[in-house]
Amino acid sequence: MVKDITRFSFPTSIIFGPGAIRELPGELLVMGVKKPLIVTDQNMEKTDAFKSLLNVFSTNRIDYKVFSEVQPNPHDIDVENGVAVYNSAACDFIIGIGGGSPMDTAKALAVLVGMGGNIADYDAQSDTKKDIKAPLPTIVLIPTTAGTGSEVGKCSVITSTSQKRKIFLCNPLMMPALAVLDPELTVSLPAHLTAATGMDALTHNIESLTAPVFHPMCDAIAIKGVELTVKYLEKAVKTPDDIEARGYMMLAAMMGAVAFQKDLGTAHSLSHALSAICGLQHGLANAIVLPYVMNFNKEVSKREYTLIAREFGIDIYGKDELECAESAIEEVRALSKRVGIPERLSSVGVERAQLQDVNEKAFLDPCHYTNARSCTKEDLMSLLEEAF
């Protein structure tokens, strides 16, 4: 509401465009970097994109240390191992390159380097959490997927090895100083990951648009992010070297993460639990549950879903909002199908016997607290049953 005091944070500089990675050395010199820790995973380490990054460093005589032990759905132990490498190599700066896992690890690593302790100390859901305070090491993030948008986000999602659940660390201080968005780094991403990460971006834009939080700037960004995803996701999946489609999907993903400063919704609570219990890729889980969650929300979100229907090219003139909302849901379902996402959790290895555990974890996940329509534990179970 206009009567309340609100903080809007957009502190990250963004360099975008084909070949943008070549701007990095100049930026690092301006920032006074002496020895960055480059955080990535072992698959990324083998890619040409990563080798070209190291070439850029060698050519410009910038010393660095690589930490490539990040697992998919990164764990607290990954972050703690990274801190040990950062300290033993006397690094002064953190660069994360890859998908959401290396980027989230880089941000969490900055918290532990700056603040000490362990991941659980900063658990956003804990009443006894420690405050994250300056100074943290400076962070630069370089995404190689177009989905999580972690490169502009204030949060990091890390799995607790002992609790087998996702822990959220969130603070504007964790936002990187610089994000380098180079669509050329995404052209080798396989079609199924392009589809899943792109649907994650769509889920961010839709859930943030409908989250009941006052943030008109993010609302405007979210609807543009929907428009770009509708126009370019299928192209990026089907013609992987289309730099225009790849570039616009990078922007859609970045915009989704800027928008979800507002917060997310129930699709993310379900997908976090599905990843933790069933090992599902995050974007794939979101893509499958999104239409069911939209259907659950349609009465309260029909105005926003009407805007989404318009981005899909639906003629909304003179139509009832609920009818438009239903069209939007069908269009999201159809886009998901066209990019190869199955409709059911049972098609991607989830077993009925796991749904109870998923339900327990999803209910504890804070994302559904800002869902457009409040959810009981029974509502979450019904959604899982429908999506199964």
Ligand SMILES: [Fe+2]
């Ligand atoms: Fe997500």
